[in-house]
Amino acid sequence: MTTRIGSGAGFAGDRIEPAEDLLRRGGLDDLVLECLAERTIALGQQRRLADPRAGYDRRLPARFTRLLPLAVEHGVRVVTNMGAANPLEAGRVTRELLDGLGATATVAVITGDDVLAELDLDAPAWETGRPLREHGELVSANAYLGADAILPALEAGAQVVLTGRVADPSLFLAPLADRLGWDLADPSAAAAGTLVGHLLECAGQLTGGYFADPGHKDVPGLAELGFPFADVAADGTAVLGKLPGTGGVLNRATVCEQLLYEITDPGGYLTPDVTLDLYGVRVDEQGADRVRVRGAAGGPRPGELKVSVGYRAGSKVEAEISYAGPGAGARAALAGEIVTARLAGTALRPRVEVRGADDDCRLRVAAASHDIALLEAVGDEVEALYTNGPAGGGGVRVHLSEVIGIVSTLIPRARVRAGVTLLEAGRAGTAS
Structure with a gap:
């Protein structure tokens, strides 16, 4: 049994065409759009302070206007953190777009990452060592939720899931766990899905975009760069690929660069879902633009969550x-x-x-x-x-x-309470 998951965006300003291509001819089960960064969500909170209906990714309407019709047509679930600082409003906008398409679908909104009211202001900031209260007026505090916050929405049958701050790999781990029947409490399953998510989360970086360096690492067709997908088996083995006819390159070198991207400790990379150990990962080329990855190991998930x-x-x-x-x-x-x-x-x-x-x-x-x-x-x-x-x-x-x-700090996991709100498009009713 395998499932195919695609990466449709690696940051808020990413191109839309590669995601459209994946939806049209990628044979996807799920498409993930990773559009949020630390500064992005803080600026979103700032916009929300000025306008309670603002704060979600400002490109959401333009992106979804083009992608949702294709997702509905091809039966692809969409998971994204474009909810940013206002996931509920992003969910309402998305429901309106689906209503306009005449689609019957469930939109799930994940909340609970906003922990400003729960912060210990005497906790030190990682970057300065000083208590948070010494940094002046705080405007936002968003905890990195894990896949366990998203999974209930998928189990409830949501076709579109909108989140605020969720760890990037968790956006991929949740649909993989749902499709493949993984138990998120199993560190080996969580590690396998987190590895796939980490490799896919930056979209075009994996297919040569950030890799390209003329004369040293030449990459063809960057103007038509294709975004990656992964065929993931129940045992956690994944084969990464990109669509034929798209620009870029996906090989062992691009995968290894992305594997190490933003990794502080390869033997103990902390995520909300697992303590990831990459030392046993094997990367093997299977043909043109096809790379198999396997071998991630995992330890218990941390008792605290990172907060931006x-x-x-x-x-x-x-x-x-x-x-x-x-x-x-x-x-x-x-x-x-x-x-x-x-x-x-x-x-x-x-x-x-x-x-x-x-x-x-x-x-x-x-x-x-x-x-x-x-x-x-x-x-x-x-x-x-x-x-x-x-x-x-x-x-x-x-x-x-x-x-x-x-700045960054930690919060005990027990003080973070994720929630799911279901918004029904094409039929009346909201449940939570």
Whole structure:
């Protein structure tokens, strides 16, 4: 018995066409769209504070408008973390899209990753060692849920599952466990599915996208890069592949690079589902764009979950002006000296740099602070260069934005309570 699972996105800005291709001719059982990162969800929380109906992945309507008709047509389940900071609203939007298609389907929304109210503010942040309360105003805290949060939704018959913060491999492990009858409490099964999920989670990275380095690691057809899928057997063995006629390459080298991607301890990689041991993994090419992987081992899952915490870290300004023609490099450098001198009496320590060639270059001045007035002064000084020298400046751009800082901590698993809300498309009713 095998099941085929595909990767339709590796980040929020990923292409849609490869996922469409997988749905049309991939013979998939499940498609996973991994679209969430630490900063992505913090910014989503920020948007939700301004608008209670916002906070989910802003590309969700565009992505699902193209993908859901194909998923319905071909009977493919879709699992995604595009719920971001507002999974319930993402679920409502998805139900509306399915209603518009005339489809009868169950949309499941996974909640419980938002643990801001449960945080121990005296807990240390990994990155700084300081208590969380010392980082200023906290705007988000999202625990990395595991496959056990998703599995009940699949067992309830959901055709589309939307989550917030879930560990990337868990998005794949849950549908694999459901299809293959795996017990998530079995470390060997959890390890096998987590290995597959880790390899597929970044989509085009596995098929040569991030691998490509001209002259060293050449990859053909990157403009038409295909995304990967895996045929997974009940014993956990998986054969990775990509569709014929798509660009990119899937071989032992691309798999091994992705295998080590973001792995801190290959013998004890902690996920919400398992402590993953990769030392016994075997990677064997089975033919063109076909690679077999097996041999992951697992230990007990951790008693704590990682939490990504967002906090208000002040604001930043980026101010630029261009110089062109003979002597442009010298004039841009002089402009930088002028701005540096003008800001010397402030608390700012701006970064000043000249980019480009000698006859066409751009001065960039950047600074960060909690003092908005100081940052506005940076933009004012760059704009003043128009008439206050040197000659020939133009194309000023000033961009001021808030900075959301990200730190990590741990929370006891028992303090995180996942939930499932079922939204019915094509028929009235909501259950939870």
